[in-house]
Amino acid sequence: MKTKQFYELSEIKLSDRRKFLKMLSAGAATVLMVQTPGVLALQARGKGWKQMSLEHIYAYVIDINKCIGWGGCVRACEIENDVPPGQFRTWVERYIVTNSGGIFVEAPDGGKNGFTEAPKKIRDSAMRSYFVPKMCNHCEDPPCTKVCPVGATFKAPEGFVLVDSDYCIGCGSCVQACPYGSRFINHKTGTADKCTWCYHRVEKGLQPACVEACPTKARIFGDLKNPDDEVSKIFEKRQWLVLKPEMYTSPMCLYVELPKEVV
């Protein structure tokens, strides 16, 4: 890895040589740490979690190769969480990559009612296409909770990023701070709203509504602390990526076989 040096050798006195060498190694270490991608940082931290005293550490796995884009997850989420029409806690996007270099992304009504056939021109030149379910990534290091002026949104124990709607003043700072567009101001309540990983269901021992609705197991929710859990196995053994690792948010939604075009 290349390191930039801002000191010119002629400027440094002989007696400072030891100091200079120390600075050189410290600088190289800093650059190495900063340039480690967010994914690696998350994996390194994942090893630390196992020693943490929390009872569960939840994670969510989305398998791109299994999603059929039928939209049942979006419908289930809407009914379970009373999400107003036109707003989405989770949604499904379709990416079509054409051989002319174009990338077409669509999510008609959040993919709630499935997808229709693409226009013939796009269909004929399509190289590959896939569905990408999206939702709140429940980041390990969430930018949205840092901007809240009243402490209404927070990183709860066990990995949930939640909104205290009694305390929320609806200023919308968190909506702007989220790099994934997962937050919105609920039209009904006037407060910030987002995916909670169905906190009320998980606390009762159930799976989130979208995971229950998925017929192909493209969405899996589980506990990283339990080594027999499917999410644990995927975390250890499969190739997975996160969305926007360059934001250093360390998301807890792990995408299996995420194509490079997805943002």
Add this chain to the structure above:
Amino acid sequence: MQTQPSPRRHLHRLGIFILLGIIFFLIIKWAATPSSWNFQVWYRGEALEELAIKEPVYGGNASCGGTCHQDVIDFAKAEPHRHLQCEGCHGPLAKHVKQGEKIADAIVVNDSSWQCLNCHQKLLGKPEDYPQFAQDPTLRRIRKHKKLEEDPLCLRCHGPHDAYSDPERAERYSNVSSSGG
């Protein structure tokens, strides 16, 4: 003789004013901070309990079996549709059962061909190993006559629980369709 006022009187006044201000601020802060406030993560501890209180709407497939519809679940055990969520077609549990008592019949929300085609119509983006129909003559008919999409056309030959087309289907299916309490 009158004593001269202290030359630093204005500073004392300012000091008292600032002190009162700080005390006032601390009282307001003490009164406005909830007792369950988490000072490490900076949130109201009670919010977690309030969020967890909400009743689930969907019960999951495990809630359909047991004493109520175990026969349907056993029937579909070896079928390709065994991974499907019961409530995906029959509507959420909360509209059907409340505190162990049946409050309304579980209706099939949508039995049109659209429901089947949503998953099984050949479409750009679906995984290639997933069963999709593009050249089926019935499907071509549905595409030609849009009205057929609203019709439960697929269900004439295929069962929703046992999806393979089977001449004995109707007979087998009638044995379990009367189940449920």
